[in-house]
Amino acid sequence: xxxxxxxxxxxxxxxxxxxxxxxxxxxxxxxxxxxxxxxxxxxxxxxxxxxxxxxxxxxxxxxxxxxxxxxxxxxxxxxxxxxxxxxxxxxxxxxxxxxxxxxxxxxxxxxxxxxxxxxxxxxxxxxxxxxxxxxxxxxxxxxxxxxxxxxxxxxxxxxxxxxxxxxxxxxxxxxxxxxxxxxxxxxxxxxxxxxxxxxxxxxxxxxxxxxxxxxxxxxxxxxxxxxxxxxxxxxxxxxxxxxxxxxxxxxxxxxxxxxxxxxxxxxxxxxxxxxxxxxxxxxxxxxxx
Amino acid sequence: xxxxxxxxxxxxxxxxxxxxxxxxxxxxxxxxxxxxxxxxxxxxxxxxxxxxxxxxxxxxxxxxxxxxxxxxxxxxxxxxxxxxxxxxxxxxxxxxxxxxxxxxxxxxxxxxxxxxxxxxxxxxxxxxxxxxxxxxxxxxxxxxxxxxxxxxxxxxxxxxxxxxxxxxxxxxxxxxxxxxxxxxxxxxxxxxxxxxxxxxxxxxxxxxxxxxxxxxxxxxxxxxxxxxxxxxxxxxxxxxxxxxxxxxxxxxxxxxxxxxxxxxxxxxxxxxxxxxxxxxxxxxxxxxxxxxxxxxxxxxxxxxxxxxxxxxxxxxxxx
Numbered sequence: 235x236x237x238x239x240x241x242x243x244x245x246x247x248x249x250x251x252x253x254x255x256x257x258x259x260x261x262x263x264x265x266x267x268x269x270x271x272x273x274x275x276x277x278x279x280x281x282x283x284x285x286x287x288x289x290x291x292x293x294x295x296x297x298x299x300x301x302x303x304x305x306x307x308x309x310x311x312x313x314x315x316x317x318x319x320x321x322x323x324x325x326x327x328x329x330x331x332x333x334x335x336x337x338x339x340x341x342x343x344x345x346x347x348x349x350x351x352x353x354x355x356x357x358x359x360x361x362x363x364x365x366x367x368x369x370x371x372x373x374x375x376x377x378x379x380x381x382x383x384x385x386x387x388x389x390x391x392x393x394x395x396x397x398x399x400x401x402x403x404x405x406x407x408x409x410x411x412x413x414x415x416x417x418x419x420x421x422x423x424x425x426x427x428x429x430x431x432x433x434x435x436x437x438x439x440x441x442x443x444x445x446x447x448x449x450x451x452x453x454x455x456x457x458x459x460x461x462x463x464x465x466x467x468x469x470x471x472x473x474x475x476x477x478x479x480x481x482x483x484x485x486x487x488x489x490x491x492x493x494x495x496x497x498x499x500x501x502x503x504x505x506x507x508x509x510x511x512x513x514x515x516x517x518x519x520x521x522x523x
Numbered sequence: 524x525x526x527x528x529x530x531x532x533x534x535x536x537x538x539x540x541x542x543x544x545x546x547x548x549x550x551x552x553x554x555x556x557x558x559x560x561x562x563x564x565x566x567x568x569x570x571x572x573x574x575x576x577x578x579x580x581x582x583x584x585x586x587x588x589x590x591x592x593x594x595x596x597x598x599x600x601x602x603x604x605x606x607x608x609x610x611x612x613x614x615x616x617x618x619x620x621x622x623x624x625x626x627x628x629x630x631x632x633x634x635x636x637x638x639x640x641x642x643x644x645x646x647x648x649x650x651x652x653x654x655x656x657x658x659x660x661x662x663x664x665x666x667x668x669x670x671x672x673x674x675x676x677x678x679x680x681x682x683x684x685x686x687x688x689x690x691x692x693x694x695x696x697x698x699x700x701x702x703x704x705x706x707x708x709x710x711x712x713x714x715x716x717x718x719x720x721x722x723x724x725x726x727x728x729x730x731x732x733x734x735x736x737x738x739x740x741x742x743x744x745x746x747x748x749x750x751x752x753x754x755x756x757x758x759x760x761x762x763x764x765x766x767x768x769x770x771x772x773x774x775x776x777x778x779x780x781x782x783x784x785x786x787x788x789x790x791x792x793x794x795x796x797x798x799x800x801x802x803x804x805x806x807x808x809x810x811x812x813x814x815x816x817x818x819x820x821x822x823x824x825x826x827x828x829x830x831x832x833x834x835x836x837x838x839x840x841x842x
Binding site: 325 | 816
């Protein structure tokens, strides 16, 4: 195997992995606080991608400039969904939340199918075909931007969670719901904020993703299992785990595709997923039980 | 048990009478597809409703059954009835494998849902990539109508076959309601630790329910192949079947005998009605299924059957 090809493949995997990490961070935040698996995460990413696509094709807004629109928009969507639908559906049982997020995912995905057909759409920008040389490898410029953008977004999220009052409230609710409530924290509000922030991550991920990627109604389901894999791999609810897990999975997918071919390469991810779930459900990096 | 069995006999007689009365192919087709949907929901209910283990990837067993039957018939010339039996055994074996892995390592709740989903996805990719499944092109079952080939000229034959499967699933469900095994399964669902404390082995109980549930899904998969004479990885292992099975059972009422039949019939009628109103649009069916699922969880968490039980309780309370 040629070293240059391997090197390029690893770099490509890292750039994808950074976006995966951002998607997974949103998922792990929601899991850590609400202790539910958001099955609608992939569908919400798909909605965000169509949002970026629409802003570009209808209003001519560049995907990177769409960030200040998409991030708040997805935040509001998440806040409203959690407070208006998901929280009401729980009736005190986690299974109900699981089912209701699955229902939302089905509805969103198939509404998109009704509205946009199953066509795969891409956008054209001036920099779509620009490449950057890194050592012996050439990487598409949008992917390099996505890598650094996603890392920056992760840093912002981590700062938000560790350094602000809201972040403290989120961590308090995640650790001890009743205690947090007794300290005067509005738990329902914190739930909805966490869900909103989780979806806001998807808004940012969509902006970084679309210039080098595509959108179709099923695009989310590809991401959703990958994001679950990362979250499980990194340890449910662990931010550092999600970040490292994302990069790792990106590289595994890229190398798997190189050695096994596009479709069979995906198996590697699921094999990791199933193996981690079975043998180390606390995750590779997660020490918390 | 006797009351449940009487109900099942009346149900079977009613379906037979309906089959003989109906002459239009459209209505016979609707009856057949409703029974098919009921079988999916009943199968899911065995594990999800009575065992409390929510599988999001029940298509795994459906697809295994369909492909086992297709490969046996097309590539090895196995008789269709034998292929049906093989499909059931193959699906049950995959159920035993996945169940053993998941329950041995104590996966519950969302983790179990995730691992079933992942297995379905792995099988879909394998079916896409493997040589003997025909890859993405799928597999065609040659048309050859005869009872020996399990291919019927009239829909009545399929209705009879489907009715047999549904009755078997109903009897299994009734048995779960009244047997020791069923009581243990429901005890594990309601409180696994407490069940373990009184000497129930949750692993074996859940595994048994998974195998039974998978076997019925395998029969449904083989049936699908006989009727449509075609299977591909997306149909076999894609999310559509998983969703149909789960939503039917939840809408009707998990852990009940007639809930899944009721839920499947209602969903099927809803799907047909919207198809008549708006025409055949891709995705419309699943939009309805998803919306109904959200509505039911929001407003009627015990499903349609729960509504009946609630009214009975109310009546009981007021004399």
